[in-house]
Amino acid sequence: MSESLLFKLEGPVAIISVNDAPRNRMTLDFIDELETLVNDIANDDGIRAVVITAEGLENFSVGMNLKQLPEGIQRAGDPETFFDQRLRLIAAIENMGKPWIATLFGYCLGAGLELPLGCHFRLAAEEGAQIGLPEMDLGTVPAWGGSARLSKCVGRNHALDLILRGKKISGPEALRIGLVHEVWPLQELKQRAIDLAQELAAQPAAAVKGVMDVVIGSEDRDLADLLKAERAAVMGTFGTPDQQEGMLAFLEKRKPVFNQG
Incomplete structure (x- = not known):
């Protein structure tokens, strides 16, 4: 594996970290490696829950590395095939039948929110989180399923408010509108996610x-x-x-x- 993704096991819990601190961009290598890992985890009966987090305490992810977009489309052959991989990856997480827990802290923007939206539990930092889908500022719309999943998660009104206004909300506000399940102090967040994963992994x-x-x-x-x-x-x-x-x-x-x- 490249240095863009870290993986470790704690018993039946897999822990995946975006490794591009402090911004923790989701690079082309990260997506390719995560797709392989998702397939491996789905077929490994010993893994019963997954935490997806990021290195450092600055940001979960500012989203895709936009400088790589032309290269990504060139590798894929066309824009639709490029984006299809991301949609396929997040759908595979969502439909795996094993709980995934995402940690949201610092910037969680674009793909840095769209990937957690495919997870089954989202835990946010009590302080410092800025969560949103700012694609409007780029003259476009969320491309990794964000607008669809966000509307199903928080309802039409909140989704339109967040996306059309390019808003970034805090962890407590995300909890208030139902975007996340729990908020914890930043220093405790990752361990709380692992604890939840261990709890879920102990279920039949x-x-x-x-x-x-x-x-x-x-x-x-x-x-x-x-x-x-x-x-x-x-x-x-x-x-x-x-x-x-x-x-x-x-x-x-x-x-x-x-x-x-």
């Missing part, structure tokens, strides 16, 4: 995937379809070692220990 993996299969994209599916998906999730866990352990632990009045077999 098949049940986690089952719930995510039902909930992700649920706003675009009718109730009958969702109920079928839920039943499939139930039957997929019925009689498994984790389901048996959960029932036994309940009867024995103790905390269950999942993912042991």
